[in-house]
Amino acid sequence: MSNAAILPATARAPAAQPSGVAAAPPIIEVRGVSKVYGDVVALKSIDLVFETGKMTSLLGPSGCGKTTLLKIVAGLLKPNQGEVLVHGRPVTGPGPERAFVFQDFALMPWATVLRNAAFGLEMQGRPRAEREDKARHYIAEVGLAGFEDKYPHELSGGMRQRVGLARALAVDADVLLMDEPFSAVDEQTRRKFQEDLIRLREVENKTFLFVTHSIEEAVYVSDRIIMLSPRPGRVSQIIEPDIPRGDDPEAIRRDPVYLDTVDEIWHGLKHYVE
Numbered sequence: 001m002s003n004a005a006i007l008p009a010t011a012r013a014p015a016a017q018p019s020g021v022a023a024a025p026p027i028i029e030v031r032g033v034s035k036v037y038g039d040v041v042a043l044k045s046i047d048l049v050f051e052t053g054k055m056t057s058l059l060g061p062s063g064c065g066k067t068t069l070l071k072i073v074a075g076l077l078k079p080n081q082g083e084v085l086v087h088g089r090p091v092t093g094p095g096p097e098r099a100f101v102f103q104d105f106a107l108m109p110w111a112t113v114l115r116n117a118a119f120g121l122e123m124q125g126r127p128r129a130e131r132e133d134k135a136r137h138y139i140a141e142v143g144l145a146g147f148e149d150k151y152p153h154e155l156s157g158g159m160r161q162r163v164g165l166a167r168a169l170a171v172d173a174d175v176l177l178m179d180e181p182f183s184a185v186d187e188q189t190r191r192k193f194q195e196d197l198i199r200l201r202e203v204e205n206k207t208f209l210f211v212t213h214s215i216e217e218a219v220y221v222s223d224r225i226i227m228l229s230p231r232p233g234r235v236s237q238i239i240e241p242d243i244p245r246g247d248d249p250e251a252i253r254r255d256p257v258y259l260d261t262v263d264e265i266w267h268g269l270k271h272y273v274e
């Protein structure tokens with residue numbers, strides 16, 4: 001048994017605080033959310049809370065409703081039952097405090113890296129100088145300084161992905177929602193990006209919620225892994241891998257807690273794979 005805290009699905013409320021210490025309110029609350037598409041029950045009675053500054057991944061068998069849940073939090077889909085609160089306010093659609101990083105990065109092929117990264121700010125009607133300053137800052141932050149004037153077709157998949165992330169960071173949303181952000185790139189790029197994501201989370205103090213199919217990836221980057229059961233998707237388990245994420249990103253992959261947690265999740269999931 002590893003040091004990962006494996007919590008039953010019912011253990012969703014934030015831990016009680018010692019007396020005198022104010023509990024930080026959760027940034028996102030998902031309350032009794034169910035979603036059906038025609039006859040397909042995609043999600044059933046999902047209750048979750050997300051704390052500020054944490055990285056959470058959604059993991060589970062194909063079709064269990066991971067993307068559906070992410071889109072409901074983003075305000076791109078409405079639940080049939082239940083509600084999502086962000087900063088205590090009900091979500092009725094997309095909002096500036098949540099940025100969505102799409103699987104295909106949703107870049108505009110006719111616009112430069114700078115314009116693509118500044119696109120969210122352009123939509124918000126910010127002045128050009130301000131949006132370009134911010135976009136340049138985040139382009140550098142994601143390792144693309146010098147590529148501001150390039151077009152998406154001149155970039156590798158990994159670089160395009162970074163532009164998508166720079167765009168999401170530039171709007172200064174509190175919550176970054178990512179739908180399999182690493183799926184379209186090669187393994188080396190993916191690993192580098194996972195390392196960068198851990199670093200970014202520390203620098204930026206954002207709340208990240210992302211969907212992945214990769215057990216290794218979920219355990220590598222996440223403070224918390226929410227396991228969904230096969231359709232209808234319910235929360236089956238919440239895992240909090242207690243892995244030190246210090247200066248050496250390679251050390252994480254050798255950490256016994258990392259290795260044991262990957263193994264435990266795989267044993268739990270493998271009977272769903274034909």
Ligand SMILES: Nc1ncnc2c1ncn2[C@@H]1O[C@H](COP(=O)(O)OP(=O)(O)OP(=O)(O)O)[C@@H](O)[C@H]1O
Pocket residue numbers: 037038040042060061062063064065066067068069213231
């Ligand atoms: N627009 C839609 N219309 C009908 N059914 C849908 C729609 N979107 C999703 N579904 C169904 O709802 C279920 C959950 O889909 P969802 O994409 O959320 O799952 P997922 O866990 O993200 O899947 P995957 O791991 O394969 O990407 C699936 O059975 C899917 O076929």
